[in-house]
Amino acid sequence: MVDFIIKRIAQSVIVVFLALSVIFFLVRLSGDPTVLMIPADAPPEQYEEFRKQHGFDQPIYMQYVNFISSSIQGDFGDSIRMNTSAVSLVIERLPATFQLAFSALALSVLIAIPIGVISAYRRNSLVDRLGVGFTILGQAIPNFWLGLILIYLFSVTYQLLPSSGGGSMMHMLLPMATLAMHSIAKFARFTRSTMLDVLRKDYIRTAKASGTPTSSILMKYALKNAFIPLLTLISLELGTLLGGAVIVEVVFAWPGLGRLLMDALLNRDFPVVLAGVFFIALIYTIINFITDILYAFINPQIRLQ
Amino acid sequence: MSQVSVEKRILYKTNERQNGKVVSLFKRLVKNPFGFLGFLVILSVCIVGLLAPIIAPFNPVETDLTKKLLAPMTEGHLLGTDQLGRDILSRIIYGTRISLLIGVTTVLFAGLIGTTVGVLAGYFRGWVDVVLMRIVDVQLSFPFILLVLIINAVLGTGLKNIMLSLIVVGWVSYARVIRSEVLAIREKEYIHSCFATGVPQWEIIVKHIMPNLFTPLIVLASLQVSTFIIAEASVSFLGFGVQPPTPAWGNMLNEGKNFILSSWWLITFPGLALVITTLGINLFGDWLRDELDPEMNQNR
Numbered sequence: 001m002v003d004f005i006i007k008r009i010a011q012s013v014i015v016v017f018l019a020l021s022v023i024f025f026l027v028r029l030s031g032d033p034t035v036l037m038i039p040a041d042a043p044p045e046q047y048e049e050f051r052k053q054h055g056f057d058q059p060i061y062m063q064y065v066n067f068i069s070s071s072i073q074g075d076f077g078d079s080i081r082m083n084t085s086a087v088s089l090v091i092e093r094l095p096a097t098f099q100l101a102f103s104a105l106a107l108s109v110l111i112a113i114p115i116g117v118i119s120a121y122r123r124n125s126l127v128d129r130l131g132v133g134f135t136i137l138g139q140a141i142p143n144f145w146l147g148l149i150l151i152y153l154f155s156v157t158y159q160l161l162p163s164s165g166g167g168s169m170m171h172m173l174l175p176m177a178t179l180a181m182h183s184i185a186k187f188a189r190f191t192r193s194t195m196l197d198v199l200r201k202d203y204i205r206t207a208k209a210s211g212t213p214t215s216s217i218l219m220k221y222a223l224k225n226a227f228i229p230l231l232t233l234i235s236l237e238l239g240t241l242l243g244g245a246v247i248v249e250v251v252f253a254w255p256g257l258g259r260l261l262m263d264a265l266l267n268r269d270f271p272v273v274l275a276g277v278f279f280i281a282l283i284y285t286i287i288n289f290i291t292d293i294l295y296a297f298i299n300p301q302i303r304l305q
Numbered sequence: 306m307s308q309v310s311v312e313k314r315i316l317y318k319t320n321e322r323q324n325g326k327v328v329s330l331f332k333r334l335v336k337n338p339f340g341f342l343g344f345l346v347i348l349s350v351c352i353v354g355l356l357a358p359i360i361a362p363f364n365p366v367e368t369d370l371t372k373k374l375l376a377p378m379t380e381g382h383l384l385g386t387d388q389l390g391r392d393i394l395s396r397i398i399y400g401t402r403i404s405l406l407i408g409v410t411t412v413l414f415a416g417l418i419g420t421t422v423g424v425l426a427g428y429f430r431g432w433v434d435v436v437l438m439r440i441v442d443v444q445l446s447f448p449f450i451l452l453v454l455i456i457n458a459v460l461g462t463g464l465k466n467i468m469l470s471l472i473v474v475g476w477v478s479y480a481r482v483i484r485s486e487v488l489a490i491r492e493k494e495y496i497h498s499c500f501a502t503g504v505p506q507w508e509i510i511v512k513h514i515m516p517n518l519f520t521p522l523i524v525l526a527s528l529q530v531s532t533f534i535i536a537e538a539s540v541s542f543l544g545f546g547v548q549p550p551t552p553a554w555g556n557m558l559n560e561g562k563n564f565i566l567s568s569w570w571l572i573t574f575p576g577l578a579l580v581i582t583t584l585g586i587n588l589f590g591d592w593l594r595d596e597l598d599p600e601m602n603q604n605r
Contacts, residue, residue, distance in 0.1 A: 140584040145576035243448020266459040
């Protein structure tokens with residue numbers, strides 16, 4: 001197990017390093033950033049000074065070496081627009097994004113698992129059909145459109161909830177529901193199919209035959225076994241939710257990392273883009289790492305490979 | 306009987322069997338209400354896209370400020386007009402073309418690149434495989450949509466660039482699936498006998514491995530189409546991707562969101578078009594997967 005963990009840590013470090021390099025070259029691919037960040041009518045001296053100040057006058061490999069060595073120390077330079085450190089801007093926004101992603105994850109687990117369990121238990125009933133229909137629809141609706149429709153219904157027409165901004169529980173309801181929709185559909189569908197598999201097993205039949213109450217068959221014997229594959233799906237979904245949060249945050253003007261990143265992309269504020277993307281890749285890799293360890297812990301076959 | 310005529314006869318019989326397969330697959334499709342519904346939706350979307358110039362009641366880019374923000378069903382505008390007086394229905398009809406173009410071409414190219422890389426990695430293993438798997442790992446360390454967004458932001462907006470960014474990000478999932486399929490096929494006995502009897506490598510790959518990849522490829526591609534269509538719409542909605550005045554569902558929603566307080570139809574109809582299309586593709590894709598690959602069936 002220790003070998004496995006060490007191997008996975010080494011792998012994760014390499015991945016984050018490569019991801020950082022890819023993003024650096026991607027951003028530099030778009031040409032000399034100075035041209036984009038300095039007004040077109042600026043005097044040539046200001047242009048040169050800006051290039052020197054940000055190190056753009058050095059050859060690309062030197063820029064790369066500098067970038068890697070300073071980013072390892074957590075320094076991505078100053079935001080070009082805000083004149084504060086890019087990393088501090090990103091860290092400032094992280095809690096809001098985490099809050100949104102985690103609450104959406106919790107909401108989807110709470111809603112999806114009962115739907116999936118009931119759907120599987122009452123297979124082909126009306127409830128099951130409604131449940132399956134809901135999951136199919138939920139996976140086809142793009143989250144940004146769902147967000148717009150929810151804003152229209154709850155903020156414009158009935159004026160129950162605020163349409164944008166952050167800070168209170170009321171502000172979080174709509175973005176959370178929007179972000180959770182896709183995961184609810186995915187989890188419910190997955191729970192239903194794994195539960196169907198488990199419910200066919202011999203030990204469930206034995207439990208039924210021996211008169212065990214339905215509720216304890218479902219919760220104690222069936223769901224417990226169906227939960228292992230579900231757990232992997234849930235922890236991987238957290239990464240997807242962080243990605244989805246980028247779009248949902250823009251729709252609802254939620255003050256998180258996604259919005260910061262979008263603004264930075266629109267304004268070509270590269271230090272902020274690099275720092276933001278680095279943190280997302282880092283979080284993503286950590287989630288994958290934890291999922292793998294968790295899975296290896298539960299299923300010994302994996303770590304013996 | 307000569308060798309050639311025997312081969313021809315075998316070939317003929319296989320063709321006949323293949324045709325029979327397609328016909329019986331279609332018969333099963335007609336019997337499955339959801340799969341068939343999905344098929345009909347896809348068919349209608351394709352027809353609408355192809356016949357856009359004939360069906361569309363107005364010019365989708367013609368502005369008329371005297372007719373801006375007309376509600377649906379007024380002055381011959383079935384779904385109303387937008388902030389520049391352009392007919393929403395016509396813009397949605399023309400937007401179909403963008404979504405179809407994105408869905409089909411990106412999946413095709415991503416599939417082509419991904420399959421090539423996957424086959425090479427799975428068959429030759431060694432450094433090709435190592436490099437591929439590291440690329441896969443790096444791509445998996447970013448959320449899909451974020452990577453598409455960043456590449457698009459770097460390359461610049463526009464239809465070509467959004468297609469390019471989707472292909473660059475999308476081929477990886479094909480490469481992964483095909484690689485693992487090839488790894489499994491490579492260990493089959495009939496491939497080992499090919500090695501033993503000295504069949505050339507390209508022949509092993511083309512004749513004995515590739516035909517087995519058809520099913521996973523079709524299944525993956527049918528499910529990827531809707532993912533890519535939604536991704537394009539999301540990126541265009543965020544202001545990158547396809548730019549106005551070119552009508553695309555994503556940028557229509559982006560422009561429409563500014564008028565959410567007064568004109569609900571601007572955000573409603575392009576979104577509905579998007580949902581109906583992806584729903585159709587998903588229903589058909591689910592059915593196809595269940596038919597071709599019963600082991601993956603989620604709704605047993």
